[in-house]
Amino acid sequence: MPSLVERLRSIVGDEACLARAEELFVYECDGLTLDPVRPSAVVLPRDTEQVASVVRACREFGQPFVPRGAGTGLSGGAHPTPGAVIVECSRMDRILEVDAGNRIARVQPGVVNADLSVAVATHGLFYAPDPSSQMACTIGGNVAENAGGPHTLKYGTTTNHVLALELVLPDGAVSRLGSATGFAPGYDLVGAVVGSEGTLGIVTEVTVRLTPIPEGVETLLGIFPDVVSACRAVGRVIRSGLVPAALEILDQRTIRAVEDSVYAAGLPRDAGAVLVAELDGAACALPAQVEKVRAIIGEEGASEVRVARDEQERALFWKARKGAFGAMGRLAPDLYVHDAVVPRAVLPEILATVCEIGDRHGVTLSNVFHAGDGNLHPNISFDRRDPDELRRVIAAGTEILEACVRVGGVITGEHGIGTEKRDFIGLVFNEADLDAMKRVRDAFNPDGVCNPGKIFPTTRFCVESNPKARGYDRVPLA
Amino acid sequence: MSALGEELREALGAESIVEHPPVEWDGHKLELTFRPPDGDRLAKGLALLSERGLAALVRGGGTRSHWGNRAERADLILSTEALTGIDTLDTEDGVVHVAAGTRLDEVRAAANSGGWELPLDPPGEGTTVGGALSAAAIGPRRLGFGPPRDCVLGLEVALASGERTRCGGRVMKNVTGYDLAKLYTGAFGTLGVIERAWLRLRPLPASLEVRVAEVPSSVDPFALTLELARRTTTRVAALVGPGPAERIGSGCLIEEGWVLVAEFAGDSPATERDLEWLEGRVDALPADADVVGGLRRIQGAPVAPPGLRARIAVLPSALPETCAGLEASDLELVVHPGLGLVYVESHADLDGSLGAVDGAAARGCGSAMYESLPSQARAGRDVFGASPDVVPLMRALKERFDPTGTLNPGRFAGGL
Numbered sequence: 001m002p003s004l005v006e007r008l009r010s011i012v013g014d015e016a017c018l019a020r021a022e023e024l025f026v027y028e029c030d031g032l033t034l035d036p037v038r039p040s041a042v043v044l045p046r047d048t049e050q051v052a053s054v055v056r057a058c059r060e061f062g063q064p065f066v067p068r069g070a071g072t073g074l075s076g077g078a079h080p081t082p083g084a085v086i087v088e089c090s091r092m093d094r095i096l097e098v099d100a101g102n103r104i105a106r107v108q109p110g111v112v113n114a115d116l117s118v119a120v121a122t123h124g125l126f127y128a129p130d131p132s133s134q135m136a137c138t139i140g141g142n143v144a145e146n147a148g149g150p151h152t153l154k155y156g157t158t159t160n161h162v163l164a165l166e167l168v169l170p171d172g173a174v175s176r177l178g179s180a181t182g183f184a185p186g187y188d189l190v191g192a193v194v195g196s197e198g199t200l201g202i203v204t205e206v207t208v209r210l211t212p213i214p215e216g217v218e219t220l221l222g223i224f225p226d227v228v229s230a231c232r233a234v235g236r237v238i239r240s241g242l243v244p245a246a247l248e249i250l251d252q253r254t255i256r257a258v259e260d261s262v263y264a265a266g267l268p269r270d271a272g273a274v275l276v277a278e279l280d281g282a283a284c285a286l287p288a289q290v291e292k293v294r295a296i297i298g299e300e301g302a303s304e305v306r307v308a309r310d311e312q313e314r315a316l317f318w319k320a321r322k323g324a325f326g327a328m329g330r331l332a333p334d335l336y337v338h339d340a341v342v343p344r345a346v347l348p349e350i351l352a353t354v355c356e357i358g359d360r361h362g363v364t365l366s367n368v369f370h371a372g373d374g375n376l377h378p379n380i381s382f383d384r385r386d387p388d389e390l391r392r393v394i395a396a397g398t399e400i401l402e403a404c405v406r407v408g409g410v411i412t413g414e415h416g417i418g419t420e421k422r423d424f425i426g427l428v429f430n431e432a433d434l435d436a437m438k439r440v441r442d443a444f445n446p447d448g449v450c451n452p453g454k455i456f457p458t459t460r461f462c463v464e465s466n467p468k469a470r471g472y473d474r475v476p477l478a
Numbered sequence: 479m480s481a482l483g484e485e486l487r488e489a490l491g492a493e494s495i496v497e498h499p500p501v502e503w504d505g506h507k508l509e510l511t512f513r514p515p516d517g518d519r520l521a522k523g524l525a526l527l528s529e530r531g532l533a534a535l536v537r538g539g540g541t542r543s544h545w546g547n548r549a550e551r552a553d554l555i556l557s558t559e560a561l562t563g564i565d566t567l568d569t570e571d572g573v574v575h576v577a578a579g580t581r582l583d584e585v586r587a588a589a590n591s592g593g594w595e596l597p598l599d600p601p602g603e604g605t606t607v608g609g610a611l612s613a614a615a616i617g618p619r620r621l622g623f624g625p626p627r628d629c630v631l632g633l634e635v636a637l638a639s640g641e642r643t644r645c646g647g648r649v650m651k652n653v654t655g656y657d658l659a660k661l662y663t664g665a666f667g668t669l670g671v672i673e674r675a676w677l678r679l680r681p682l683p684a685s686l687e688v689r690v691a692e693v694p695s696s697v698d699p700f701a702l703t704l705e706l707a708r709r710t711t712t713r714v715a716a717l718v719g720p721g722p723a724e725r726i727g728s729g730c731l732i733e734e735g736w737v738l739v740a741e742f743a744g745d746s747p748a749t750e751r752d753l754e755w756l757e758g759r760v761d762a763l764p765a766d767a768d769v770v771g772g773l774r775r776i777q778g779a780p781v782a783p784p785g786l787r788a789r790i791a792v793l794p795s796a797l798p799e800t801c802a803g804l805e806a807s808d809l810e811l812v813v814h815p816g817l818g819l820v821y822v823e824s825h826a827d828l829d830g831s832l833g834a835v836d837g838a839a840a841r842g843c844g845s846a847m848y849e850s851l852p853s854q855a856r857a858g859r860d861v862f863g864a865s866p867d868v869v870p871l872m873r874a875l876k877e878r879f880d881p882t883g884t885l886n887p888g889r890f891a892g893g894l
């Protein structure tokens with residue numbers, strides 16, 4: 001009898017099946033570099049039939065399988081379990097159809113997010129979800145994580161833009177869910193699969209809604225003495241009746257990291273925070289909206305409000321925002337990117353709380369976040385080689401999540417639960433809530449072979465009993 | 479009081495069980511209504527019904543009781559009408575937490591008073607939050623409002639087992655676990671009974687304008703209205719055939735062709751510009767919002783036998799061909815080109831109308847859902863038009879959420 005690897009090679013070809021240790025190394029984890037686990041093999045199929053055959057082969061050999069896009073996820077959603085086969089969809093990268101008249105596109109899951117917008121730009125259209133990793137992340141990965149981005153505030157997340165899916169079910173059957181019309185009879189199976197972190201099957205084709213490129217865009221940069229006043233400005237903009245395309249905040253530590261990096265945008269290093277506000281839509285309506293936002297920002301204490309004079313300056317503002325995570329590499333060897341969401345009205349209070357928690361634990365905490373959605377990214381820079389610092393980082397992170405949940409928030413807005421937060425999901429949902437989710441998983445994936453070990457807690461009351469659940473303590477010291 | 483009624487009263491309290499003269503529903507004569515006053519009683523009652531193998535037909539305001547396939551079994555009605563009240567209206571954040579039996583007009587009024595708008599406008603006076611979400615019911619403003627699922631941030635749902643569960647939350651972005659709110663929205667109450675919902679509101683528009691126009695024969699009505707639908711501020715862009723044009727109070731009496739109904743909402747400069755665009759193409763007359771209300775009303779009430787009402791969904795590009803066959807069949811049509819939707823209503827020739835609707839949906843490579851259909855025509859038919867390909871997955875879900883078939887058995891897509 002052939003081995004599993006031999007069977008996989010017979011399906012995808014020798015060059016598309018990786019099984020040597022040095023080839024498998026980079027697949028031990030995704031953007032969450034903790035708890036790496038070596039897979040038994042990696043396959044790179046080119047079409048749906050190959051994916052289905054791979055799934056059937058894995059079942060035959062009793063091995064779990066893990067779908068993977070570009071591996072940019074931050075919560076371990078594409079982490080293998082021991083012996084698992086990674087099904088990497090990066091070679092399924094064709095845009096199968098662009099129907100500009102009906103404003104839809106049909107793509108394979110390995111299409112890079114930004115590439116789709118480039119491909120449809122000649123039709124005056126774009127693909128709206130724009131996660132920070134959009135130059136690398138794939139549509140299939142976006143579907144798995146229900147990816148968001150800075151412009152979620154106006155345009156919504158991935159789930160608002162996916163009309164239909166082709167899914168290889170965990171038993172190897174191929175199912176088509178949803179409808180390009182947007183009106184599929186029956187349960188909203190597309191809605192269930194988007195954001196399910198690859199636990200319900202492997203997405204092999206995605207029909208997405210395309211959005212017209214807005215006629216006009218205006219981008220403002222408000223410079224604030226502190227992050228709390230910037231949050232108050234966001235609250236007032238929301239209450240004013242405007243629906244901005246984006247409202248993003250960077251705090252002082254982030255600003256300084258950015259200005260010290262290749263992403264420098266000329267931000268004042270002594271500013272307590274900057275707010276990037278973007279408005280788009282009908283060009284004739286924008287001047288009044290800009291004045292309204294400018295006035296609010298000024299009234300809430302901004303020392304300066306800049307309005308981008310041209311596309312170049314707009315790109316500069318965004319360079320600072322989108323380069324923020326990369327710039328933080330300058331602060332310390334390790335970065336723990338948190339992702340929590342709170343009601344927008346409590347942003348000023350929760351930011352003060354988050355900063356107090358960071359100070360109390362003596363950790364280097366910076367904030368760059370989607371303020372308009374209430375989506376926080378408290379980022380803790382640290383050095384994993386210092387056990388005491390590691391302990392404080394974990395304690396601060398846990399307290400931050402608990403504080404967000406206490407004010408009506410949740411523990412992830414766009415990164416997902418994965419392996420990172422599966423032992424924290426109990427902060428938000430009780431056993432009955434999770435049991436309802438398991439009913440869905442069991443309907444699609446009854447024996448749990450598809451992406452095991454994600455989302456659901458490994459232990460009961462784990463948050464209290466296992467404060468090191470996220471695994472930093474298990475990272476080998478350099 | 480029947481023996482069952484007595485037993486339920488004893489277990490759930492007298493205020494939860496209402497005995498009434500027989501109500502005819504899909505051939506079932508129902509004399510009991512389970513009307514829980516709170517979530518605990520709802521859950522307890524569901525557990526009891528499941529244990530006893532009893533079947534409940536779930537309703538909110540009863541405005542869509544005529545929807546759905548014929549119920550396989552029915553022992554009583556489960557009404558969420560007593561679960562009422564707005565728990566939280568957060569005008570800072572633009573969210574509302576509301577009990578399922580609360581009428582939409584009550585939520586709408588409360589939201590408006592705080593400067594916000596509820597982006598749900600299904601037909602049916604008395605429609606409740608739970609009913610609208612369970613049916614994923616839409617109205618003429620669906621173009622501007624988006625689908626009902628988009629405004630649902632979180633739900634509290636009682637399962638058939640009697641477990642009270644939550645999914646989602648009150649925040650704008652959330653990927654904490656599976657997005658079960660998507661599954662429950664539009665599930666017709668077959669996976670669980672919605673008890674409460676967190677809904678996302680929208681800012682009230684600064685400017686609102688309504689126009690009606692007869693579409694000249696020299697103009698391609700579908701191309702015009704599709705282009706209109708894609709203007710920035712358009713939230714209603716409908717083509718209305720001769721019969722419905724009179725019934726909605728458009729003031730345009732036509733014998734053939736189309737009346738265009740447009741509503742613009744947004745900032746004044748933008749709505750004014752879109753109005754100018756429209757007025758440059760047709761003679762558009764100002765109208766009040768009652769015309770949009772008229773559109774909503776005619777899509778609400780059941781059609782008396784032997785009539786029917788269906789909603790056909792196709793891609794916008796397929797609309798001309800889809801409608802050509804229907805116009806030839808002398809049916810009453812309301813078309814939303816921006817959504818690819820055609821509402822078809824007939825008042826005679828049931829078999830001919832069914833053939834025309836099914837044929838049109840097939841020609842447009844879309845689907846047809848019958849919202850109102852005489853009982854005899856529903857027998858043996860899936861009025862939702864679900865694809866057989868997805869029925870096994872849907873059945874697997876139904877079996878896990880409602881293994882005893884307590885909730886609306888047989889009424890949903892695929893006969894679930």
